[in-house]
Amino acid sequence: MQDKLQQIKTEALLALKSVKDKIQLEELEIKLLGRKGGQLTELLKGLKDLSEDAKREVGQLANEIKKDIESALAKKKTEFVQQEMAGLLEKENLDITQPSLPPKVLGHLHPNTIIQNDLEDLFTSMGFMVLDGPELESEYYNFSALNIPADHPARDMQDTFYIKGHSDWVMRTHTSPMQVRAMQKYGTPLRMIVPGKCFRNEATDVRHEHTFYQLEGVVVDKDISFAHMKGVLESVFKHIFGPETKIRLRPKFYPFVEPGVNGEVTCYLCKGKGCRLCKQTGWLEVFGAGMIHPNVLKEGDIDPNIYQGFAFGFGLTRLAMLKYGIEDIRLLESGNMKFLEQF
Ligand code: DAH
Numbered sequence: 001m002q003d004k005l006q007q008i009k010t011e012a013l014l015a016l017k018s019v020k021d022k023i024q025l026e027e028l029e030i031k032l033l034g035r036k037g038g039q040l041t042e043l044l045k046g047l048k049d050l051s052e053d054a055k056r057e058v059g060q061l062a063n064e065i066k067k068d069i070e071s072a073l074a075k076k077k078t079e080f081v082q083q084e085m086a087g088l089l090e091k092e093n094l095d096i097t098q099p100s101l102p103p104k105v106l107g108h109l110h111p112n113t114i115i116q117n118d119l120e121d122l123f124t125s126m127g128f129m130v131l132d133g134p135e136l137e138s139e140y141y142n143f144s145a146l147n148i149p150a151d152h153p154a155r156d157m158q159d160t161f162y163i164k165g166h167s168d169w170v171m172r173t174h175t176s177p178m179q180v181r182a183m184q185k186y187g188t189p190l191r192m193i194v195p196g197k198c199f200r201n202e203a204t205d206v207r208h209e210h211t212f213y214q215l216e217g218v219v220v221d222k223d224i225s226f227a228h229m230k231g232v233l234e235s236v237f238k239h240i241f242g243p244e245t246k247i248r249l250r251p252k253f254y255p256f257v258e259p260g261v262n263g264e265v266t267c268y269l270c271k272g273k274g275c276r277l278c279k280q281t282g283w284l285e286v287f288g289a290g291m292i293h294p295n296v297l298k299e300g301d302i303d304p305n306i307y308q309g310f311a312f313g314f315g316l317t318r319l320a321m322l323k324y325g326i327e328d329i330r331l332l333e334s335g336n337m338k339f340l341e342q343f
Contacts, residue, residue, distance in 0.1 A: 001046065001058050008032070008039050009065045016072055022080050029073050033066070040066060111320040111343045112213050112332060115240075116195045119215060119316075122239050126232070128191045128217065133178040135197055139168045141177035145299040146256040159201035161210075171199035175216035176256060179292070179311055182218060183300020188307050189221040195316060206328045213316035220292065220302060220309030226259075229289060229310035233263060237286070240319060241268040248283060257290025257311060268322070277322075284322065287314035 012032055019025050032039050044062055047055055088094060109117070120130050143155055161171040178194040186192070194216040202208040219228065230249065238245045245265050252262035264285050267278035274280040289312035294304035302309075317332060324343065326332065331339045 001043070001050070002061055004043055005040075005058070005061055005065050008043065009068060012069050013072060016076055019076060022077070025073065025076055025080065032069055040069070108340075108343065110332075110340065111324055111326070112316055114343065115316055115320045115323065116213070116215070119236070119240075120193070120195065122236065123193045123217070126191075126235070128193050128219075131178055131182055131192050131194045133172070133175065133181060133194055133196060135172055135199070136163070137170055137172040137177050139170055141180055142170050142172050142174075145180040145296065146176055147293050147295045147299075148255045152255065161199050161201050173200050174198050174313060175214040176311070176313055178216055179218050179256070179296060180300045183220065183297070183302055188302055190309070191219050191221075193217045204330060206330070209317070209329045209333060211333055212318075212329070213320075214313055215316050216311070216313045218292070218309060218311045220297070220300075220307050222307060224308045224310060226291060226310070229291070229312070232310075233287065233289060233312060237265045240323065241265055244271065246272070249289070252288065254288055254290060256293050256296050257288075258293045260288065260290035263287040263289055263312070263314075286318065286322075287312055289313070 012028075015028055016025075019028055030038065033041060035041060040062075047059060047062070050058060089096070124130065142160075143152075144150070148155055160173050163169040163171075175194045175196050175198060178192075178196075182190060182192050182194075196213065196215075197211060198214050199211055200208075202210050204210060217232075219232070230247070234245075234247050237247055245268065247266075248264045249261040250264070252260050254260040262285060264283040266272040267275060267282055267284050269275050269277045270282065272282040274282045278284050289310065292309040292311050297304040297307060297309065317329060320326065320332065321329060
């Protein structure tokens with residue numbers, strides 16, 4: 001039996017020399033060590049018929065030979081794998097030292113945030129501070145402090161979400177409530193903007209959404225005039241839509257300003273000639289503004305005989321839609337990755 005074992009080993013090593021690929025190697029492995037019919041396996045089945053002493057002696061030799069054969073096979077296998085890799089590298093010109101490509105989707109900013117950051121930079125460069133305000137607001141700051149009394153029809157202009165069990169709380173319908181909060185907290189002179197989320201109980205469609213972003217601005221100081229207001233707003237919209245942009249102010253009623261205006265900018269798409277975007281008018285309606293009403297200054301503990309100011313508000317969401325040509329407002333809050341990855 002010992003002779004037979006040695007013979008298997010010699011033949012195995014010889015056969016291994018003529019093996020040309022991984023498939024032949026596998027065949028040889030099965031022929032020698034296969035559980036059923038492997039030469040070595042079959043031979044070792046005879047061990048059980050030997051005496052205890054012989055069993056120990058032959059068993060030890062058999063183990064050594066099995067190990068030798070296994071390691072010779074493994075060595076050959078490694079050779080083949082290395083050859084294969086070298087071939088691949090050559091054929092595909094694969095440079096395994098090249099740094100990996102970045103993942104396809106890295107996080108990035110939401111279109112609303114891009115516009116908001118851009119405007120925060122612009123306004124801070126003009127000396128405005130950037131404030132944040134509560135989204136759950138009191139009825140007082142959202143309406144009464146802004147010269148909109150309880151029975152005033154202006155409250156109907158904004159479809160308000162009230163809070164169950166708290167009739168004096170609302171989800172803020174605009175960023176304007178921060179006007180009086182800022183006056184009370186910081187006094188004069190005041191230059192501030194408030195970008196933020198607002199909420200209205202809208203029947204949603206391509207132009208209406210229950211959640212959207214506005215940006216409010218307030219300037220209060222001595223000798224502030226309508227011309228200052230126009231100057232600031234012109235700079236802002238030239239910055240957003242390009243240096244050739246003009247603005248147009250037309251009277252509009254807002255309870256918290258007097259006089260109040262509806263602000264338009266020349267359509268950036270047709271440069272004022274008239275197109276589908278501006279409904280052939282050449283103008284896009286983008287903001288509301290005006291000189292702060294004396295009642296509002298008074299609510300903010302500011303004496304309207306000494307100080308004046310202007311305020312403005314516009315939809316950040318609307319600006320993002322105009323700037324990026326987004327036709328359905330609902331996409332912005334949808335969390336739809338196919339949409340968001342475009343920015
Ligand atoms: N709060 C108004 C709205 O949501 C926008 C607005 C108009 C803000 C005129 C102002 C303003 O500060 O002066 O429709």
